[in-house]
Amino acid sequence: MRTSDVEILIVPGWSGSGPDHWQSRWERSLKTARRVEQEDWLKPQSEQWSARIASAVAASEKPVVLVAHSLGVISVAHAAPRLDLTKVAGAYLVAPADIENAKDWPVTEGHSFEQDVRDFGTMPREPLPFPSTLIASHTDPYCCFERAKEIAAMWGSxxxxxxxxxxxxxxxxxxxxxxxxxxxxxxLKDLQEPAAGTK
Known part of the structure; x- marks a missing residue:
């Protein structure tokens, strides 16, 4: 598939990915990209964030490719059971935030996260029902590489x-x-059209 064949849904994490972030740059440069907006980027709520993702997928007129970063990755995994799978071609997941070890995350912009992400519960463990690739760093302070390997294995990414x-x-x-x-x-090149009739 090509970018013109799909709708690219940008799913940021905490703080919404500022204007210089690669997600924002892709949103500006890729014609079929749009952002899943959240009501409050600084006070994440799992149910609300997942619902916004599901609504964005439902509103899409082309096959959807989700491009998520950090806490947005976890939100995609939480949202997966409620997504219309006749519309989701795949997910490109970058630098997942390990919500089960948020106590170890660094203070960011004067903010700590353990309380904020408690609402997200445990890491989703079911395989994702669509093709996915997970990009993980060896020096990510929000998720160690060994943990990212475990997450990829759980999700089938x-x-x-x-x-x-x-x-x-x-x-x-x-x-x-x-x-x-x-x-x-x-x-994108390896993705296929979502299978009709699956939900």
Whole structure:
């Protein structure tokens, strides 16, 4: 599939991915991309975030490819059982946030997260019902690489190693992320139309 064949739904994590973040850059540069907006980017609520993802998928007129980062990755996994699978072609999941170990996350912009993500419960463990690739860094302070490997295995996601890439965000030098865009193109190339009649 090509970018023109799909609707790319950008699913940011906490704080919504600022203007220099690779997700925001992709949203501006890829004509079929749009963002799943949340009511409050700084106070994440699992149910609300999942519902917004499901609504965005339902409103799409082309096959959907989800492009999620950090807590957005976990939201996609939580939302998966309620998504219209006749519309979802796949998910490109970058730097998952390990919600079960939020106590170990660094303070970010003066903010700590253990209380904020308690609402997200445990990490979803069911395989995702659509093709997915998970990009994981060896130096991500929000999810160690071994844990990312476990998550990919649980979800049935293809695991790609990003090397020494931090949280794959602006702070780790990933405003422009050409390697990620190249991998995304390869991911799209291998995708098929969603199977009609599945839900």
């Amino acid at each position: 293809k695991l790609l190693e990003a090397g020494d890439a931090g949280h794959v965000n602006v702070a780790s030098g990933h405003g422009p992320w050409p390697e990620g865009l190249l991998q995304f193109g390869l991911f």
